Amino acid sequence: MPCGDSRPVRIPPNQAAAQTRAAPAREEPGILTEIDIQAALAAQPGDEAAAQVGDYLIRAVCNPTLARRPITADPCTRPLPPCNVAIRRGTRSRHTAVEAIGPRGAVQPSTGPEMAGIADDSGLRVAPASSTADAPR
Numbered sequence: 001m002p003c004g005d006s007r008p009v010r011i012p013p014n015q016a017a018a019q020t021r022a023a024p025a026r027e028e029p030g031i032l033t034e035i036d037i038q039a040a041l042a043a044q045p046g047d048e049a050a051a052q053v054g055d056y057l058i059r060a061v062c063n064p065t066l067a068r069r070p071i072t073a074d075p076c077t078r079p080l081p082p083c084n085v086a087i088r089r090g091t092r093s094r095h096t097a098v099e100a101i102g103p104r105g106a107v108q109p110s111t112g113p114e115m116a117g118i119a120d121d122s123g124l125r126v127a128p129a130s131s132t133a134d135a136p137r
Contacts, residue, residue: 008095013055016096032060056088073114083126
């Protein structure tokens, strides 16, 4: 079962990040948090680890109300709100990948009936952030 949507784009990671930052501003979701994986790895364990992963940014692009719904509906989903987008480019890659976790995949651990509706709602809202970056030509 696919866990999300991945789109290769022929633009640098910083440009893809700018485009995915603009998408939530046009829609209802906003960026709750951003994690620069490469910078975190450069800080610890060090530059070699950061170089191995290449450019790697993770964003939570939910609006606060949507982010709260799964957390209160089923505590099993607290570690992974269904609204994450990753922008990454490996050290040997020619393309940047813009990836969005599938909302149903994010709530897979849950068996509560309310979670399916939350996942569907999240999927509609997070789609613009993952599909905004230019596709390869």
